[in-house]
Amino acid sequence: MAGQSENGIRYTEAKYEKICFSCEKPYFPKVGSYKSTKFCSSTCYYKKQAEYLKERGVYKGGYNRETYIITWLIARGEKDFNAPCHWCGISLAPNNYNLDHVIPRSKCKTRKEMTNIDNLVVSCKTCNALKSSKKAEEFEVILNANKEVENV
Numbered sequence: 001m002a003g004q005s006e007n008g009i010r011y012t013e014a015k016y017e018k019i020c021f022s023c024e025k026p027y028f029p030k031v032g033s034y035k036s037t038k039f040c041s042s043t044c045y046y047k048k049q050a051e052y053l054k055e056r057g058v059y060k061g062g063y064n065r066e067t068y069i070i071t072w073l074i075a076r077g078e079k080d081f082n083a084p085c086h087w088c089g090i091s092l093a094p095n096n097y098n099l100d101h102v103i104p105r106s107k108c109k110t111r112k113e114m115t116n117i118d119n120l121v122v123s124c125k126t127c128n129a130l131k132s133s134k135k136a137e138e139f140e141v142i143l144n145a146n147k148e149v150e151n152v
Contacts, residue, residue, distance in 0.1 A: 022048040066095040086121035087131070087143055098123050104133040 016034045017026050022044035029037035039045040053059070073081050073094075082091045086100065100123035101114075108114045123131070131139040 020044050064095075069094040083122045085124040085127055087123055087127040087139065090124055092122065092124055096125070098125055098128040100128045100131060102136045104135065106133045107135065 017028055018034060018037065019025070020027055020040040021038045023040065025040060027040035039048065070081055081094050083094075083097065084090065085092055085097070099120050101108075102119050102121055103113065105114050108119075113119065127139075127143075130142070134142070
């Protein structure tokens, strides 16, 4: 017993099949979400969203962050584009670092504390992931303990 309803949902005995609004291919939505799901994947959702924004005249784009950083450093007359990680000290290229909050955003009480430039440091991805939402003092204890273990 298979058929098709008015809203484009094909139904079979056990599952509901829908047609993606973007690629127009049939797909099976997750259980319990067949009424709200319109796209077969997040890729299709973002494609459709980009088309919609383009139709409205909203253009997103630009350069990647590395291009902006290097251009800014060249304008300042910098020769070396690398910066050390605040926590472990390894040299980082502009395309391979994160901005880390010394006081985690989750621990800040006001928006001003969150966006304070003095609260931001350059960090490698490993240290940023290890620090997570720990305070700087807590993370430095862990980092020093790890250095001691490596030296043994």
